[in-house]
Structure formats: structure tokens, C-alpha cells
Amino acid sequence: MRTLVFGGSFDPPHAGHAALLAAAARALDPDSIVIVPAWRNPLKRRAPAGPADRLAMAKAGLLDALPPRWRARAWIHTAELSSGRPIYTVDTLARLSADAPKAELHFVVGHDAAAEFGRWKDPRRLRRLARWWTARRPGAGGRIPSFFSMLRSPMPAASSSEIRARLAVGDDVSDCLPAAVRRHIERRGLYGLGRLRTLRGLLGARRYEHSRHVARLAGRLARRWGLDEDQALSAGILHDCGRSVPATRMGRCARARKLKLSRREQTARLAPLLLHAYLSEDVCRRRFGVSDPAVLSAVRKHTLGDSRMSRLDRLLYVADSCSLDRSYPEASKLRALAFADLDQAYEACLANKLRGCLKDGSWIHPLSLSAWNSLRE
Ligand SMILES: [Fe+2]
Numbered sequence: 001m002r003t004l005v006f007g008g009s010f011d012p013p014h015a016g017h018a019a020l021l022a023a024a025a026r027a028l029d030p031d032s033i034v035i036v037p038a039w040r041n042p043l044k045r046r047a048p049a050g051p052a053d054r055l056a057m058a059k060a061g062l063l064d065a066l067p068p069r070w071r072a073r074a075w076i077h078t079a080e081l082s083s084g085r086p087i088y089t090v091d092t093l094a095r096l097s098a099d100a101p102k103a104e105l106h107f108v109v110g111h112d113a114a115a116e117f118g119r120w121k122d123p124r125r126l127r128r129l130a131r132w133w134t135a136r137r138p139g140a141g142g143r144i145p146s147f148f149s150m151l152r153s154p155m156p157a158a159s160s161s162e163i164r165a166r167l168a169v170g171d172d173v174s175d176c177l178p179a180a181v182r183r184h185i186e187r188r189g190l191y192g193l194g195r196l197r198t199l200r201g202l203l204g205a206r207r208y209e210h211s212r213h214v215a216r217l218a219g220r221l222a223r224r225w226g227l228d229e230d231q232a233l234s235a236g237i238l239h240d241c242g243r244s245v246p247a248t249r250m251g252r253c254a255r256a257r258k259l260k261l262s263r264r265e266q267t268a269r270l271a272p273l274l275l276h277a278y279l280s281e282d283v284c285r286r287r288f289g290v291s292d293p294a295v296l297s298a299v300r301k302h303t304l305g306d307s308r309m310s311r312l313d314r315l316l317y318v319a320d321s322c323s324l325d326r327s328y329p330e331a332s333k334l335r336a337l338a339f340a341d342l343d344q345a346y347e348a349c350l351a352n353k354l355r356g357c358l359k360d361g362s363w364i365h366p367l368s369l370s371a372w373n374s375l376r377e
Pocket residue numbers: 239240276277302303320
């Protein structure tokens with residue numbers, strides 16, 4: 001008896017997963033197919049969608065998408081999802097093997113997971129428990145261990161993280177998500193869709209488009225520099241969410257909300273628009289339920305800067321300064337610099353902003369000056 005086991009986070013399941021499962025089923029002609037959505041990949045910090053949503057999407061996008069011949073032999077193994085904690089694949093496979101000692105287990109995983117196999121728990125035992133299958137995904141990096149059998153079917157270039165990044169900024173994903181999965185995501189507002197709807201209601205069209213541009217660039221920069229892409233996307237899309245308050249009311253609003261900002265009253269009098277980053281942080285907490293200190297810090301510091309700037313703070317500062325919708329002459333050079341050297345790009349963006357203030361003869365907030373001085377010290 002041959003059992004095909006398909007494991008993954010499926011966050012969300014996409015056309016690549018469906019193609020991989022179908023290719024493995026064709027190659028192996030298994031007696032049963034077990035789809036195992038992980039509660040959370042033990043190598044990752046979090047799963048963006050909750051267990052109930054991922055179960056529903058795995059059913060809609062993988063199980064129900066199988067041709068009837070395979071569908072009749074397939075089921076979803078929910079033990080990992082319902083455990084409430086990360087479970088190692090080696091433990092799931094050991095359990096499947098104990099439940100059906102005569103079954104020959106074949107485990108299929110996507111390209112990225114296969115390339116990370118060396119980091120999985122107990123790789124030797126894993127190799128004893130099952131035979132391993134994967135397929136190359138166009139554009140994916142990483143070396144796949146030689147003991148993996150390769151499925152030769154052509155695979156779509158989709159990856160879950162890229163799809164999440166596209167969903168987070170409201171870009172089209174119809175080419176890589178099964179329609180049933182797309183409907184579920186839309187209905188439940190997953191992967192930032194609900195947040196986008198709220199934001200669209202808060203901001204004018206231009207500011208909303210600007211936020212999408214900033215988030216796109218922030219996501220790409222996070223991938224380039226190995227920062228958390230979901231944090232960069234959240235900070236990028238929400239960084240101006242407090243801009244819905246008119247500049248004339250920002251001072252009053254900052255006072256009413258008791259926002260902590262040095263020289264708050266002076267700022268309210270001389271340059272009230274500068275308060276919007278602190279108002280945005282406040283709206284992030286209250287309206288969007290953001291509690292991640294890294295995201296809140298990046299939003300708070302995206303306009304004035306600060307003497308202490310984390311990598312994410314700098315990344316958002318740069319993404320906001322030179323997103324694709326910025327039309328000043330140096331913007332495209334700064335964007336290119338951001339992919340070559342993020343720190344240099346941050347310094348150049350800060351210098352640019354300070355030069356602009358000097359040129360206009362406008363007041364410079366002490367935080368921006370201390371941000372600049374901290375780079376010289
Ligand atoms: Fe802003």
C-alpha cells in the first residue's frame with residue numbers, strides 16, 4: 001500500500017501546491033493521499049492565517065481541487081492543525097507509520113521546504129520513514145538535497161510569501177490562487193485584505209495609492225535585506241493611516257490622544273503635519289489592533305526619524321521617501337541605492353529631507369536633527 005503525504009503551511013494554498021500534489025499523484029498512483037497542514041512551520045515565527053482558515057483553504061484549494069479519481073482516496077490530517085503548537089514532521093510521519101505499518105510513505109513538499117531540509121528535526125529518521133519528492137519552482141533558490149526524487153511536471157512560479165505580499169497591497173492574485181481559495185480570503189479579509197478595506201475608507205484615493213506603493217517597496221526591500229516581510233508590509237501599508245485628520249486639527253488631536261512626542265506643542269504650532277506619524281501610530285493601535293512594537297516604531301519614526309533607528313525603521317523611512325509614486329528627480333536613484341546599501345540610502349533620504357527644509361526655510365524638528373547627528377557620532 002502506497003501513501004502520498006503532502007505537508008506544508010498552505011498559507012495560503014496556491015496553484016503551485018495544487019500542481020505539485022497532482023504531479024505527485026500521477027507519478028505515484030497512491031492508494032491514499034494525506035494532506036497535512038502544519039499548525040505552524042517550526043522554522044517560522046508565525047503563521048499569518050489561523051488554523052481554521054488554513055483548514056478551510058486546504059480543503060477548498062487542495063482536497064476539492066483533486067480530480068475525482070484522487071479525491072476519493074484523499075483526506076486532510078488535522079492533528080497538527082488542532083494541536084495548537086508546532087509539530088515536527090518526523091513526529092507526524094512516525095505516527096502515520098505506526099497507524100499503518102505496511103504503508104509505504106511518500107512525502108511531497110514544495111521547493112523552498114525541500115531546500116531547507118537540513119534544518120528540519122531529525123533528517124536521518126525522516127529519510128528512513130519516507131521517500132521524498134519535490135519539483136523545481138521557476139525562480140526559486142536553494143539547493144535541493146540529492147536524495148529527493150524530482151517530479152518533472154512544469155510548476156507555476158507561485159510562492160505563498162509572494163502571494164501574501166501581493167494580497168497585502170491589494171494586487172491581483174487571480175493567476176496563482178484557486179478561485180475557491182480567493183473567495184475564502186476575500187470573505188474573511190485575510191492577509192491584510194480587511195485592513196486594506198478599512199484603510200481605503202479612511203484615506204483619500206491619492207494617499208491610499210501612496211500607501212500601497214510604500215508597502216510594495218517596503219516588502220521588496222525586506223526580502224532583499226532579510227527582514228520580516230510581513231512586518232515591512234504592515235508598516236508600509238499603515239504608515240500614513242493617521243493622515244485622514246486634517247492638518248489644522250492634528251495638534252488638537254495629538255493633545256487629546258496625549259501623544260508622547262518631544263516639542264509636541266511647538267510642532268503643532270510650527271509644522272502640524274509632522275504630527276501625522278505619531279497619529280498614525282495611535283490609529284494603528286486603536287483602529288487596526290497593531291501591537292507589534294517593531295511595526296509601531298517604524299510607523300512612528302517614518303517622518304521625523306530618530307537618533308535610534310532599527311533596520312525596519314530605516315527601511316520604512318527609505319520606502320516612504322522614494323516609493324514609485326515619488327516624482328522628484330533623485331527618487332529613482334535613491335530606490336536603486338536602497339537595494340545596494342540600505343544604510344546609505346537612509347542617510348541620503350534624511351539628508352534630502354533636511355536640505356528641503358533648509359531650502360524652504362522651514363522649521364526642523366529636533367528629532368530629525370538628532371537623527372542626522374547620530375549618523376555623524
Ligand atoms: Fe507620512
